[in-house]
Amino acid sequence: xxxxxxxxxxxxxxxxxxxxxxxxxxxxxxxxxxxxxxxxxxxxxxxxxxxxxxxxxxxxx
Amino acid sequence: xxxxxxxxxxxxxxxxxxxxxxxxxxxxxxxxxxxxxxxxxxxxxxxxxxxxxxxxxxxxxxxxxxxxxxxxxxxxxxxxxxxxxxxxxxxxxxxxxxxxxxxxxxxxxxxxxxxxxxxxxxxxxxxxxxxxx
Numbered sequence: 001x002x003x004x005x006x007x008x009x010x011x012x013x014x015x016x017x018x019x020x021x022x023x024x025x026x027x028x029x030x031x032x033x034x035x036x037x038x039x040x041x042x043x044x045x046x047x048x049x050x051x052x053x054x055x056x057x058x059x060x061x
Numbered sequence: 062x063x064x065x066x067x068x069x070x071x072x073x074x075x076x077x078x079x080x081x082x083x084x085x086x087x088x089x090x091x092x093x094x095x096x097x098x099x100x101x102x103x104x105x106x107x108x109x110x111x112x113x114x115x116x117x118x119x120x121x122x123x124x125x126x127x128x129x130x131x132x133x134x135x136x137x138x139x140x141x142x143x144x145x146x147x148x149x150x151x152x153x154x155x156x157x158x159x160x161x162x163x164x165x166x167x168x169x170x171x172x173x174x175x176x177x178x179x180x181x182x183x184x185x186x187x188x189x190x191x192x193x194x
Contacts (some may be wrong), residue, residue, distance in 0.1 A: 025124040026070075032126060040126050 001039045001059045005030070008052045023047040070120040080110055139182050146175040 009019055016030045021032075023044060032038035033048075040048065040060075049056040068076070084107040091099035115122060153168030 013155050020121065025072055026127070029124050029126040038126050038129075044125060 001036055003033065003036070003059055005059060006011050006034050010055065010060065014051075014054060015024065019048070019051065028057075064123050067119040068114065070118065070122065073114055073118045073120070073122065076114050078112065080107055080114075083107075111146055139178065144176055146171050146178075151176065 005019075014022075016027045016034075018020070020027045022032045024047075026046065029038065029040075033040050045056050045060060051057055052059065073184035084103055087103045088100045091103065093096065150168040153164050153171065157164040157168070
């Protein structure tokens with residue numbers, strides 16, 4: 001699953017660690033999502049969308 | 062040295078490894094010296110200390126990805142263990158000579174162990190499936 005988390009992180013000046021803390025997961029999970037290795041659950045996808053204040057369908061394609 | 066009120070993930074891992082080594086050393090010494098009562102007490106104290114460490118770690122130690130990995134690993138483990146145990150028990154029961162009674166008995170024990178593992182898996186699957194439906 002493609003996503004624009006890396007780009008949005010850079011735009012919001014957040015590290016993987018920062019984002020992981022905000023959505024209550026490990027840094028490895030954020031890395032796996034960014035690489036497209038792990039598709040996040042719906043609650044996690046919504047939490048990420050909330051952090052970036054962006055609709056979930058714009059982040060995950 | 063390894064404990065403070067808000068530990069990071071790295072210091073938690075260090076403390077966990079040291080705790081595991083300590084428990085293993087104490088428990089194995091207790092078994093060697095015949096003090097079997099010390100073993101469960103050591104394990105219990107170790108579990109309590111681990112719980113305390115988890116409570117005081119500020120980082121997230123387990124999330125949905127870890128749980129998914131654990132679930133897949135557990136399922137693969139059950140499959141591999143049951144196939145291997147069943148094969149060994151089949152070989153022991155069918156191919157051992159009548160004079161080697163202990164090998165035949167070992168085969169019987171292994172086959173019952175396999176049945177027990179699969180029964181526990183089926184029961185826990187049934188309960189968890191019931192929870193999600």
